[in-house]
Amino acid sequence: MNWKGILKKLKEYPAIVGFVGIVIFFAFLSDRFLTLSNFINVFRQVSIQAIIAFGMTLVIISGGIDLSVGSVFALSAVVMASVLKGGSVLLGVLVALLVGALLGSINGVIVAKGKIQPFIVTLATMAIARSLTLVFTQGMPITGFPSSFRYIGRGDILGIPVPVIIMFGIFAIIFYISMFTKLGLYTYAIGGNETAAKLSGVKVDKYKIIIYMLSGLLSAIAAIILTARLNSAQPTFGTGYELDAIAAVVLGGASLAGGKGTVIGTLFGALIMGILNNGLNLLNVSPFYQQAVKGIVILIAVLIEREN
């Protein structure tokens, strides 16, 4: 491949370029940055956001949005925690997945059948799920779980943290779905032109429900990991996660108008956010500035996007 070819390919994935650029930047400024242990650290920190963002990617490609991910995260965490207290790890995990998938499906059903804008639907379910979480826990954290459960958040295999392994597993699955399945093709089609998709025989409602269900399910998986890592489920879990997820997806090159975006882009979008956090911490930048830096990076990314 010649230079031009490579450049063109890279333009399709601006997030990769941005990622590499930021890595080089921090590598110059901090000698603790470019080490294996630091990178593993970054990946572990990113894994939770990334998993949620993978689900959000499908939702956004389909032309929707899911603001409820953070609240779904919290509700599945606390419900699971109370089951875990009862003893069975397997049952607890299953319950968490069930809660996530159920809440996601409810989003999907209201969006698809009620023909209400996803922004509004998920804004409402975000509030409702958060409220349910607080009622359920009476505002108190639930702590102390079996060690076999904590392994999900703290264990590692051959030096790689379990959360990172789960993240890559889910990345592979969602990547596969988006590229090689009917669901993936339909997701792009619904986001690109819903009318044309419908007239082509795509069961739009059904697939929308599946897409939102997946988003809820992935939020629950992320919740399992965090709960295991902290050995505690807190009612304030997941606050603001929807914004991180949306940011990662948009950094990855998706358009909120739908029909565009990739899971690879999202992975790097999430990594950019993680690296920024990590790098700024290593440089001892005050956390007060960190949000602003993230915001600026997002704006720059979107401006570059529009140039293309």
Next chain:
Amino acid sequence: MRNIVKEFPGVLALNKVRFDLYEGEVHALLGENGAGKSTLIKIISGVYKPDFGEIYINGRKSFFANPTEAIQEGVATIHQELNLFEELTVAENIFVGNIKKFNISKSKMIKITDQLLKEFNFPIKASEKVKYLNTSEKQLVSIAKALSLNAKIIIMDEPTATITEHETKRLFEIIKDLKRKKISVIFISHRLEEVFEIADRVTVLRDGNYIGTSEIENISREELIKMMVGREIEEMYPKFNKISGEEIFKIENLEVGEYVKDVSFDVKKGEIFGIAGLVGSGKLEIALGIYGYLPSKWKQLILNGKKITPSRNMLDYGIALVPEDRKKMGLVLEMDVMRNIILQNTDEVSRFGKISWKKSKIIATEEVKKYAIKVSSIKQKVKTLSGGNQQKVVLSKVLRKRPEIIFLVEPTRGIDVGAKVEVYNIVNKLANEGVGVVFISSELPEIVSLCDRVLVMHRGRSMGILNKNKINQENILKLATGVDIK
């Protein structure tokens, strides 16, 4: 314009094309789908930059970096997709981008606009919101806008493709008026009758090459077609379907919202059944209603002996639809040709939800070949295909799975002569294979020549079904305007 060259990735859209335009003339630009007509006018109007070549206006070398510059220099373009603000009034649309210069009150704006509209005899009101206008009226707004900017050259890309015959007449009156005011018009159309009616000269492109320019008096229809297609077309309206008399489709008392009331008809095996009517007569909604896209009800629908009740996925029963508006309803513009074709045919290439891209590629390549769709590769985004080739993609994806009955809504809109004949051939073949064919069109010549019976709609109701011996333009027009015939 001299030596204009424009290359897109994988296609040479224009290869050393030249074009000239006199003051006050109507110059028609002809060519098959993908010949480069739209690309050429996009270069004139500053949308694209040519790779090579020069443009002169009044002997002065000109070059427009963007459409705004072109407009300032008096070159206005009415693209096929009209760019108007639906929520604004006619007057506001005309003044948008111009307001600073005038900086006037709303009422004055409406007064000035009404004057302008009156001067040119445009039957629209300045205070009307654009969203309440039909396509033809919106076109007039675009033209009025061009005139308000003192355009000297007005370019119209297939203005007649989406409007009725009557509205076309009105448009031509307006164009003649423009000529008298020394305004030049570049006019693109796939309808040769129109070209002979309105144009002074004609330039033909083929595959991005300049073929020739001629005074309209010095050229015959056949010669023109030959220049465009590169070969002779013997039969414009092939007809070789054989009716067997057996009934394959029947609907009684169809109602579609407020659009269609109490319509009944049946389609025989091998028959090409036509539906005609003016814009807004409900002829499109018949198809959308039966297909399940619009809420509808009926007393009885029988397809090949089976009774069918309204449902949302009529495709599963073998009822297929080629929708009217390919961009809004037919295609996912951001996706490539292959994915658009596969979208409606996933069951052929997928198992347990997994798509085989290998099979998809084979199918897409097959379809592209079968319908002679001009693409640089099956991975080309349909957004960048020429209008006619987009239409072929729609046809191919809908027809891939053989339906039991197909509703073709304006299937030849915007496609070239050669491709039209291909569509007619396909329609005949489908009928002979036993597929019920309902052909819905605003183009009377094709309805008259192709259909065995024609149902004519007027204001949501059927005015009657004409048998073959009664089908002619006059009868259809009478019924379509609500006049009974004996």
